[in-house]
Amino acid sequence: xxxxxxxxxxxxxxxxxxxxxxxxxxxxxxxxxxxxxxxxxxxxxxxxxxxxxxxxxxxxxxxxxxxxxxxxxxxxxxxxxxxxxxxxxxxxxxxxxxxxxxxxxxxxxxxxxxxxxxxxxxx
Amino acid sequence: xxxxxxxxxxxxxxxxxxxxxxxxxxxxxxxxxxxxxxxxxxxxxxxxxxxxxxxxxxxxxxxxxxxxxxxxxxxxxxxxxxxxxxxxxxxxxxxxxxxxxxxxxxxxxx
Numbered sequence: 001x002x003x004x005x006x007x008x009x010x011x012x013x014x015x016x017x018x019x020x021x022x023x024x025x026x027x028x029x030x031x032x033x034x035x036x037x038x039x040x041x042x043x044x045x046x047x048x049x050x051x052x053x054x055x056x057x058x059x060x061x062x063x064x065x066x067x068x069x070x071x072x073x074x075x076x077x078x079x080x081x082x083x084x085x086x087x088x089x090x091x092x093x094x095x096x097x098x099x100x101x102x103x104x105x106x107x108x109x110x111x112x113x114x115x116x117x118x119x120x121x122x123x
Numbered sequence: 124x125x126x127x128x129x130x131x132x133x134x135x136x137x138x139x140x141x142x143x144x145x146x147x148x149x150x151x152x153x154x155x156x157x158x159x160x161x162x163x164x165x166x167x168x169x170x171x172x173x174x175x176x177x178x179x180x181x182x183x184x185x186x187x188x189x190x191x192x193x194x195x196x197x198x199x200x201x202x203x204x205x206x207x208x209x210x211x212x213x214x215x216x217x218x219x220x221x222x223x224x225x226x227x228x229x230x231x232x233x
């Protein structure tokens with residue numbers, strides 16, 4: 001049973017870089033047809049897709065965040081990571097990692113989710 | 124990309140059926156059969172309920188069904204149960220190879 005485990009700091013200062021890692025267990029991050037995604041949810045608000053990375057390394061980003069986001073794979077360590085640069089208070093949210101793709105072949109339909117982690121941007 | 128449009132709230136009594144709409148454009152909902160629906164209980168991660176407009180993942184009750192007409196997708200829950208009370212979000216794949224979420228709908232079981 002594939003599982004996703006998030007890790008990273010819960011507090012980030014304004015203008016700095018938010019970095020999170022999602023460790024994959026029970027399966028390989030290199031499996032074909034899998035897209036590994038990041039989604040966030042500000043307190044009391046809805047879900048927002050941040051971006052996804054294909055097993056091959058191709059990346060897809062939310063247009064409004066694209067200039068500040070990098071998602072990358074670490075195949076030997078079987079995890080994928082998110083960097084969000086120049087954060088502000090508006091980036092305060094619960095961040096989720098998730099697996100997409102196996103049911104549809106495109107980067108949607110996130111069938112397995114990590115537990116979510118709250119990241120607060122504050123000095 | 125603009126968020127898909129969902130009603131803020133819907134409600135129904137146990138045993139009844141409810142439908143949640145999700146309206147997009149021809150660049151997302153109307154252009155692809157890649158609409159998904161998620162259920163989220165407070166403090167929990169979302170759970171995939173419907174993918175590919177009308178398909179249920181293994182383990183999801185057949186009380187949940189999805190459909191699409193033009194630029195609007197719909198989630199129907201029949202035989203409402205207390206545990207169905209949650210937030211529901213739709214998503215769609217888009218023309219620019221991205222994913223867009225709906226604003227979410229709070230379902231209250233009366």
